[in-house]
Amino acid sequence: MAHQGFFQRQASARRNTGVLVLLFLAAVAIITLCVCLVGYLVTRSETTGLAFADWLISRHGLLTSLAVVSLIGIGSLIRWVDLAGGGDRVAKMVGARAIDPDTRDSDERKLRNIVEEMAIASGVSVPDLYVMDHETGINAFVAGYTPGEAVMVVTHGALTQLSRDELQGVVGHEFSHVLNGDMRLNVRLIAILAGILMLGQIGSFLLQTSFLRRSHLSAHRSGDRRGTAIFGIVGLALVVIGYVGVFFGRLIQSAVSRQREMLADASSVQFTRNPEGIGGALFKIGLKGGYLDTTSHASDMNHMCFGESTRMKFTALLASHPPVKERIEAIQPGMFARLRSRLRDTESAETLQSAGSPSPASAIPEAAAGFGGGNTSNTSPLNTQRPQKISGTVGTVNRRSEDYAVSLLNSLPSTFRNLLYTRAGAIQLCYALLVHQLPPQTRQQRLALIDAGSILGPNRELLEKLLPGLESLGPGVRFPALELAMPALRKLDPDERSLLMANTETLIRADNRLSLFELAMHTFLRRHLAGDSARVVPVRYRSYRPVMTQLQVLFSLMARAGAEDERNRQALFAEAMAGFVSNGKQSELLTEVSVTRLRQALLTLNSLSPLLKPGIIDACGHCVLADGKVNASEYELIRLVADQLDCPMPPLSA
Structure with a gap:
């Protein structure tokens, strides 16, 4: 039934897009009626008064309705097109900074290691990582249209205030959104909310304009002042109606998000086998908050984030996430009380640690901690028992895949692994994967086919560091190494990507035969480096x-x-x-x-x-x-x- 869970959730996510459209249309209809009512009251006179129902089907009513629907549609369409770039565009929209794959910051490296373990264990491509440097709250979200092109954004507060286990719980939660098909729905919801909220923004603009005009026209004709007053009244009415749009927008966010957050919490526990991790992260959010204070898009992003990203009234009705206590108790009954009683002991332990006592977790190497305590047994992905249904593994993480991911990452020589995080090293890895099994002389002949003068030409020094690693680690490391290099390869501009593809094709065609690995590698690179890869x-x-x-x-x-x-x-x-x-x-x-x-x-x-x-x-x-x-x-x-x-x-x- 495992495979049915994943594939049914994917189908459900697509169906929910249709539900989202219906909710959007209902909100548009109600907002349009509200604006028409304002228009009716403003244009109505005692001599030419019509009943509201008759006014609606009059020329004025129809033009007003058309204008409102057009404005909402244009607002949503503009944001929809703006977000066509996928997760990278969403990250830039909130002012997040891309984390260099080759980062030297210890907190960023900790996040990268956790994400790589989870990616290899689940079969998802390693996502690009971003950090919101000026956000002290604890929060995170994933964005994108496909699992292969996802990005993960975390706040600075999440990086610095969460332990490794807690950060791992948050990453597991976000990977659940990737696997369950939530990302695409969440990005589309941003575009839908933009249209619904547009009238309120126009109303605010009209209101501000009327105040400015009123101050300039204080000494002018009363007729001008009267027109300005009407202008201001219309603006005020639109602001009020905008809050109606905000209400419906938050209601849609709540309807779409709450149940999915509970599912993602449960999946995080399944992935990490450590309920204390995500429970501790949620408890810290309850204490310190996860609000995004440095971006104007906090309310737009609320349904996407690990915790509430914006303050709001009517929280019980409009919150995109269940209360923190409810989420913690759903993970494990009684956990909230345990975490609360442990808080004083934890603060005492931190005081002792700052005085020089070692932390128990400090004995575990950063890259070796692994899932649920870090079992690093050497499990190969190729030494397998035949499952009943291989599709049953899709969209899941289990003990063997977790242990394999940790074991693999620990087996990589540090020089070899660090090269995968640089653009130059990732490029040379693509060449090394295609020639590492050849005799040295033949290898040099093949590499000579690539233009050495180009920026993507073979680099002998880097190849000499990569080739011994590929030979000693065996063929099982080829695809994982390529996936670890993908964040760096995605940093290439379109021309560099095209040249890299051309160079790999040159190496593949050199012997006039196509191996299974060459076929797999070529297809994988084309899929993830193509211009429409996020489509x-x-x-x-x-x-x-x-x-x-x-x-x-x-x-x-x-x-x-x-x-x-x-x-x-x-x-x-x-x-x-x-x-x-x-x-x-x-x-x-x-x-x-x-x-x-x-x-x-x-x-x-x-x-x-x-x-x-x-x-x-x-x-x-x-x-x-x-x-x-x-x-x-x-x-x-x-x-x-x-x-x-x-x-x-x-x-x-x-």
Whole structure:
């Protein structure tokens, strides 16, 4: 049932977009009626008075309604287009600073390590990290349209005031929003609220303008003063109506957000196996607050944040989050009382620590603490038992994947790992991944094919630091290393991205053959470095019938990867297609699958309804697990398919 949970939540998130639109239309209708009532009262006279219902369908009423609806629509459309850049645009909107992947700040490195552990354990690409430097409150949010292009924003207060376990609880909460499809809904809600709140902003402008004009016209004609007064009255009325819009906006935020916050809290405990972590973070928010005081968008962001980001009246009705005490008690009954009674002891312990006593947590290395206490057993993602349904791992985090993530990060040599956080090192990693298995002489010949004079040319010094690490760590580290390098690669400008793709294609084509890893790496880079990588893929197909050709392409590749001889490949292909073919119609195993054809097939299959994707993941899993084991190339291939279908898949040891 695990896979149904993830895929059903994805489908629910898409349906909730429709609910959001209905709520928006209801708010627009009520606001329009309010504005029309003001217009009716202002324009009505004793000699030409009409009943309000008759005025509504008159020319004045229809023009007023059209103007209101247009203003709200334009306001939402402007913000919608503004946020088309995805999570990066949202982060910049609130004044957040991008954290350099190669940061030397200890608090920022702690956050990066936690996020990397969670990303590898869950199969989500490592998100870009931002910090709101001037926010002392404790808060965080994720933004973006797809899991592969998410960004995570934390306040300075969260970085400096939370322990590692507490920060890990917050990160687990935010990763739940990534996995549950909440991000896209939350970003769209910002745009919808912008339209609803626009009339109030126009009213404030008119009111201020009327006061200015009144002061300038004090000595002029009374007619001008009368017109200015009407101007001010209309502005005041629009301000009042704007508060009606604020009320409905907050009501929509509350309806969309409250239940999802409780689900994210529970998921954080599941991910980290440490209820005290997120419970402690929530308790500190209750004590110190999480309000965003340095951005004018605090109220717009309220539904996205870990805790309430703005002060408001009617909190019980309009709050986007349940009360802190209720959230803590839902995590574990009695925890709130324990945390409160422990507060005095904690303050005493901090006093002792500042006097020189060591903290118990200080004995755990920053990068080694791991999840729920840091079990660092050496678990390989390729040494797997065959699960009943491989799609059951999608969108989940469990003990094995967590332990594997911590073990992997600890196994990386510090020089090797630090290079992945720099743009130059990330670029050279792409080249090293394609040549590290070649003999030294052949390796030099291949690298010589890339223009050494370009800014993205091979760097011998950096390659000599990366190649030994790849050789000693084995093929299982290739994809995780590439994902760790993605934040640095996303810092490349469009021209540099295009040149990097061209250079990797040159290395891939050099021997006139395409390995499974080369196929997986090329497709992965193109997906995440393309200009439209943050674009939302809409649902176009609600049955398998229109995509049979694409399934034939995908399963032909998977069958060839999963079996050595042609007879077994044919059998595997037939078994994979059996769940999708109707009326006994048979498809043929393709003799070869090109990169372009695979990319187009996966792009089309990603347009399927989320509830149809588990069957595809399971059929691919059937092919690669047919012999009871998964080699590195097979793992990379199925991991790639899951990534292209927006299905985060943890290491197969899960």
